[in-house]
Amino acid sequence: MDITLQSLVFLFMAAVMVVFSILTVTTRRILRAATYLLIVLFCTAGIYFQLNYAFLGSVQLLIYAGGITVLYVFSILLTSVQGSKGDRLGRGKFFAGLCATLAGLALCLFITLKNRFLAVGSLPGELDVKEIGYSLLSSDKYGYVLPFEAISLLLLACIVGGIMIARKR
Amino acid sequence: MEIRMEYYLVLSTIMMFAGIYGFFTRRNLLAMLISVELILNSADINFAVFNRFLFPGELEGFFFAMFAIGISAAETAVAIAIIINVYRNIRNIQVRNLKELKF
Numbered sequence: 001m002d003i004t005l006q007s008l009v010f011l012f013m014a015a016v017m018v019v020f021s022i023l024t025v026t027t028r029r030i031l032r033a034a035t036y037l038l039i040v041l042f043c044t045a046g047i048y049f050q051l052n053y054a055f056l057g058s059v060q061l062l063i064y065a066g067g068i069t070v071l072y073v074f075s076i077l078l079t080s081v082q083g084s085k086g087d088r089l090g091r092g093k094f095f096a097g098l099c100a101t102l103a104g105l106a107l108c109l110f111i112t113l114k115n116r117f118l119a120v121g122s123l124p125g126e127l128d129v130k131e132i133g134y135s136l137l138s139s140d141k142y143g144y145v146l147p148f149e150a151i152s153l154l155l156l157a158c159i160v161g162g163i164m165i166a167r168k169r
Numbered sequence: 170m171e172i173r174m175e176y177y178l179v180l181s182t183i184m185m186f187a188g189i190y191g192f193f194t195r196r197n198l199l200a201m202l203i204s205v206e207l208i209l210n211s212a213d214i215n216f217a218v219f220n221r222f223l224f225p226g227e228l229e230g231f232f233f234a235m236f237a238i239g240i241s242a243a244e245t246a247v248a249i250a251i252i253i254n255v256y257r258n259i260r261n262i263q264v265r266n267l268k269e270l271k272f
Contacts, residue, residue, distance in 0.1 A: 021184045025191030051221045075249045079256040097193030105186040158243040166250035
């Protein structure tokens with residue numbers, strides 16, 4: 001069993017992602033949770049790069065790590081109450097949540113590892129950006145111009161809705 | 170050592186259940202939203218991995234992951250607008266204090 005550089009990088013990123021996604025949901029301070037989320041999102045972009053989806057990785061970096069996390073940090077700073085550490089959950093509810101999570105995790109891991117996936121051939125190399133652009137804006141079969149336009153309308157509606165909800169009256 | 174498809178799936182499963190655990194146990198609206206981001210992110214990884222390993226010639230999972238990223242950005246923006254509005258009205262964003270929808 002030889003360990004290549006790629007598998008080392010994958011193992012490192014996987015370990016960082018597991019540790020920090022658990023830290024995200026267990027830390028008591030919410031600003032730290034946002035920072036840990038940022039690290040998880042960076043590592044997810046690394047996973048996409050490793051899958052040879054460089055475009056998806058850069059979209060992840062731009063939108064998630066660049067946009068959403070900044071939005072989170074701003075709203076945390078806007079809504080944090082001085083001296084409030086947040087409610088402690090009751091012991092019974094805490095253990096109920098933990099047990100439900102562990103049971104679901106065990107079930108899903110069992111199904112995933114039990115399943116035999118189809119054998120794959122050789123994986124192709126880097127996905128061409130030209131191909132992505134053509135199929136994103138084509139209206140033929142396997143063209144994605146309709147969801148592209150729909151999501152642009154959705155984003156416009158979100159901008160208007162966000163301003164309407166959050167404006168001062 | 171070859172990186173198999175199951176490794177990615179185990180990784181995203183652990184991340185998804187970390188998000189579900191956070192959604193169950195956190196009592197702050199923003200912390201719950203961060204947990205939802207973890208869940209969405211793990212679903213995106215699954216789409217990309219299935220596309221890459223099972224259907225390498227197609228692009229469906231790729232585009233689904235990309236549109237999911239855009240939709241989650243929109244969802245976050247609207248949710249944060251609502252949360253800021255809630256904070257302006259009751260000076261608190263703990264779930265316990267949210268008893269009525271309209272102030």
